[in-house]
Amino acid sequence: MTTVASADITRLANAMRESAHDANITTQQVMIESANYLLSEMQARVPVDTGELRSSLTVKVEQNRVLVGPTAAYAPYVEFGTKPHEIKPKNAGGVLVFNVGGRKVFAKKVNHPGTKAQPFVRPAYEAWVGSVAPLVGKANVKNLVENA
Numbered sequence: 001m002t003t004v005a006s007a008d009i010t011r012l013a014n015a016m017r018e019s020a021h022d023a024n025i026t027t028q029q030v031m032i033e034s035a036n037y038l039l040s041e042m043q044a045r046v047p048v049d050t051g052e053l054r055s056s057l058t059v060k061v062e063q064n065r066v067l068v069g070p071t072a073a074y075a076p077y078v079e080f081g082t083k084p085h086e087i088k089p090k091n092a093g094g095v096l097v098f099n100v101g102g103r104k105v106f107a108k109k110v111n112h113p114g115t116k117a118q119p120f121v122r123p124a125y126e127a128w129v130g131s132v133a134p135l136v137g138k139a140n141v142k143n144l145v146e147n148a
Helices: 010-045 075-080 121-146
Strands: 057-061 066-070 085-087 096-100 103-107 110-112
Touching: 010 057, 010 066, 010 121, 075 121
Parallel strands: none
Antiparallel strands: 057 066, 085 110, 096 103
């Protein structure tokens, strides 16, 4: 095979690798900034009784993703509500114990009326979605200016 021309594309390949590396850094920065914005939106919307649910809101940065949301086990019940349901003791033959008006009340079962949904995750997400594109644009412009 006869070679007509050749070119050393090492510089181009290195520039492409550097650009990809910069893009990954930019992407992670945007993800973290977006996650913090989303966290703030959730904190502003979460219903507060004891404050436990609000304090369970976290941002967790992993290698390829950023997770935002509550860690409290009962968070879905607040977000989506519950239907009327029966509450029974965990152990067979056990009883439920409640304090009502300063008195202990014992029951074998309770008919819970359900709870109304108090969404805070979805409304926060909907408010956050509009902020992502400007953050990406801002990060890309910053990256271009710094590497020009």
